[in-house]
Amino acid sequence: MEKKEVDMINGLGISLILISIIFLIWFLAYILFSINKKKGAFSFILSLLFTSFSVYYISIASYTNKFLETAEKNEKVEKIILEPKIEQTIVESKIEQTKKPESIALVFQINGKNIKVGINEEIEIKKSSTFIISDIEGIDKEDLKVNLVGFVGDPKHNEGNDIGYKINYKEMWKNKEIDKDKYKIEIKKSNKEIGCVFIKFID
Numbered sequence: 001m002e003k004k005e006v007d008m009i010n011g012l013g014i015s016l017i018l019i020s021i022i023f024l025i026w027f028l029a030y031i032l033f034s035i036n037k038k039k040g041a042f043s044f045i046l047s048l049l050f051t052s053f054s055v056y057y058i059s060i061a062s063y064t065n066k067f068l069e070t071a072e073k074n075e076k077v078e079k080i081i082l083e084p085k086i087e088q089t090i091v092e093s094k095i096e097q098t099k100k101p102e103s104i105a106l107v108f109q110i111n112g113k114n115i116k117v118g119i120n121e122e123i124e125i126k127k128s129s130t131f132i133i134s135d136i137e138g139i140d141k142e143d144l145k146v147n148l149v150g151f152v153g154d155p156k157h158n159e160g161n162d163i164g165y166k167i168n169y170k171e172m173w174k175n176k177e178i179d180k181d182k183y184k185i186e187i188k189k190s191n192k193e194i195g196c197v198f199i200k201f202i203d
Contacts, residue, residue: 018058022051103138106146106185106197119187119195127169127181127201133162136187139194147186148199150176160188169201 029047105116108123109132116137117123125131136146145161150173152158153165162185169181178184181201187194 022047025050104187104195105137106133106187107135107137108132109134117197119197122182122198122200124200124202125169127203130166130168132164132166133185135163139189143190145186145188147188148183149186150174150183172201 025047029044033041033044105118108115108117108125110125110129114134115123133146133148136144145159146163147160148162148167151162151165151167151171153162153167172183176183178198183199183201185197185199187196
């Protein structure tokens with residue numbers, strides 16, 4: 001049981017006790033007045049003072065209980081309002097991580113030159129050339145894989161990540177072509193594809 005509920009129950013209990021005492025002392029004052037009017041009058045005054053004090057206490061206790069109930073309701077409403085916002089922020093953060101920024105680009109090293117190719121773009125490479133996918137820019141590299149479909153850099157340990165390997169047309173698997181002498185490079189983060197770059201081999 002929470003402290004607020006305990007305080008409310010204690011306040012209600014004391015209020016009921018005070019009400020019982022008020023009825024009792026007024027009853028005793030009435031009896032005393034019937035026996036001795038002077039003492040009875042004095043007891044009425046004392047009863048009146050006690051009643052005034054008790055009414056004041058009960059009103060304060062009642063106000064406190066209402067205040068605690070209102071505060072508890074407001075706290076619950078605030079939680080209901082805030083929790084969806086927190087959840088929404090988490091969802092929005094996940095969406096941001098899976099977006100396809102225009103700035104993502106693969107870096108190809110061809111004949112000593114670095115060439116950047118963006119998402120959904122195509123690069124033409126001569127069949128006689130040897131090249132390297134040397135880097136990827138514009139995205140966090142954690143749990144990121146760049147896979148040239150139709151090429152295996154290390155047959156013993158094929159992890160689907162072809163950054164850093166020397167590649168030439170002769171090593172490409174012809175059954176993985178998406179068009180005549182054309183292949184795709186899949187860019188995946190956390191096993192989710194975020195885009196492709198295309199290679200067209202030319203004579």
